[in-house]
Amino acid sequence: MPPHDRRRARVAFSDAAAKQLEALTDEAELHALDRALVVLSVDPEIGEPIPGSTDGPQLRQYADDVERVRLLYFVTALKTVVVVAYIEV
Template structure:
């Protein structure tokens, strides 16, 4: 049985950034990045914070030239994307 993937959700600002992606290359690169995060939500590096929750993580795929900031929900079943950079 394959491991369960986390669902991907977008904050309002990330959804707006997603709407602004126009090229097939950008969309493909983001898709590959989101698959990697959904398979292993803890793949991203924790961003130092003041102890507040949720903890933000940063995942950068230098090959695809994508950077995503996100947090994982308490049950680790949903990843909420807060920021997209391509």
């Protein structure tokens, strides 16, 4: 299937990430975060695996140096949901 025909993964937030999101008020930071979340929804495997436990889903890190956004996340088994665990803008 060509990449443009793939469905995007749904993005969900852990409770901690949701609180971080609520604290963001700067428009530029929100825009940068939105762009990073779109990237993850299109290609959930784009981030680097974080070494550690092999129990459960692999924790990954996506960093966009241009937008200065860093996200820690994992992808569900069916690769349909990206759960963001940590947000740094």
